[in-house]
Amino acid sequence: MIIRSLYAVPEKKLDLQGAQGVSRRVPIGRQEQVPNFSFRVFTLEALGHTPYHAHESEHVNYIIRGKGALKDEHGNLHPVQEGDFCLIYPNEKHQFRNLSDSEAFVFICAVMKAYE
C-alpha cells in the first residue's frame, strides 16, 4: 500500500493552450502502478482556469478547497465548492474556473491511467 500526503507530491505548472494558472500533481498514478485509474490533483491560482475542452476520457472530481465554477457544454457556469463531487462524461465540453481573486481552488481529477 501507499500513503502519501498531497503536500509531499511535487507540483508542476501546466503549460497547455487555454489554461491559465494551473498546476498539477499526481499523488496516485502510473508511477505507483495503479491497476486501472489515477488520482491527479489540480490547483488553480486566483482567477485561473483549465482549458474549455472535451476529450474521450471521463473525469470524476472532488473539490478539496476553494470556490469555483464548472462550465458546461452550453457555456453555463455552475458553482462548485469544497465537498462537491462532479462527473464529466466522455466528450462533454467543460472547464473548471477559480472564481476567487485571492484563494486557490484545488480539486481531485480521477481518470483512467491511460489518460493520466
Place this chain on the structure above:
Amino acid sequence: MIIRSLYAVPEKKLDLQGAQGVSRRVPIGRQEQVPNFSFRVFTLEALGHTPYHAHESEHVNYIIRGKGALKDEHGNLHPVQEGDFCLIYPNEKHQFRNLSDSEAFVFICAVMKAYE
C-alpha cells in the same frame, strides 16, 4: 455532467461482518452511469473501523476529514489524516480505523464500478 454535494447524498449503515460504525455514500457511481470507476465515501464513527480484509479490487482513497489509521497486511497501523491519499493494491489485506473517540473519519474510496 453531474455536480453533487456529499451532504446531499443519502447515507446507509454498512452491515458487514468485521465492520463497526461504518456508513457509506455513493456520490458518483453506477447510478450516474459512470463509464469505468465509482467514488464512494465512507464515514467511520468515533472508534469505528472497516473489516480487516482483502479483495481483488484496488482502492484509491482520499481522506476528507478526521484522523485515523490504515492497517497493513502485516498488522501495522499507519496514521492517515485529512489531505492524505492511499493506494491499496488488489488482494492486499487492509483496514481503516478511526482513532478519534469523538470525531468522524471520512474518506473517499474509489473502485472500478463492478466492485461499487
